[in-house]
Amino acid sequence: MQITGTHFNYYYVCHRKLWLFANGINMEHTSDLVAEGKLIHENSYPFRSEKYTEIELDGIKIDYYDTRNQVVHEVKKSKSQEKAHEWQVKYYLYVLKQNGVENPTGILEYPKLRKTLPIELSADDDKIIKSMITEIKELTESNDCPPVINSSKCKKCSYFDFCYSGEIES
Template identity: 50%
Template sequence: MHLTGKHVNYYHICHRKLWLFHHGISFQHTHANVADGTLLHQTAYPQRATRYREIQLDGIRIDFYDPHDRVVHEIKRSNKLEQASVAQLQYYLLVLERHGVPEPTGLLEYPKLRQTQTVVLTEADRAAIPQWEAAIAGIVEQEVCPPVINKPLCKQCSYYEFCYVGE
């Protein structure tokens, strides 16, 4: 099974969202936050497409990679789910390392907040990520969808109506 950055991101947010996404159940095309994020991604740094490369490796797609400085640029609309965004970027860095890129780094960018955060891969991260991969595989291979987590972040999720339809 090839994992994507979204698998890792969703693993750190909600196992139910991860399971639904993996099984092809998506409501992202109808959610305003997703549309806003897509527009931000396309317009925040218009010069990026000419300066950096898009690369695909082992199921991941990195939109903005600087091969000269070995920097992955990841754009997010908000820092509310920062842990999940950092984990996703760390996963990208490990995949690059697995393909022979020495010491890649990442920049997590929040254009609306005018903030950036440098992300590096530590030995602890290198040890944790294979555990994430195994846990993700275990979750998506389950026959039954994990339960609703019922947290405040659920109200902003594209799966909200699906998860709470009976309430």
């Protein structure tokens, strides 16, 4: 299995969401919140695609990469999952570094909030990412779907109806 930035994001958000996504159960196409995020992504920086490059490399897809300055630009709707967003970008930086890009950096952009957050990859982050890769593989290759987490963030998740459609708690 090839690990993507989405795997890293979902690992931080919810292991169940990660498992469902990795096992081909995708609910994003039914979510109004996901659709809103795509609109923000597509409309916030209308000329960006002319200026920056889209890269697909080792399972990751970076929509906006400044090749000249080696900067990944990642656009997000809100800061509600900021740690997940940070690790998604750090994983992109890790993959770029593994492919010979020296000292790539990232910028998380929240256009609705008019905020940006610089992202760098430290030596400790490299170790953490290697460990996370192992954990992501173990989680997603398991035959058992992780349990529902019963968190307030579940209400805004595209998998909400799936997770809370009558599963019996053990």
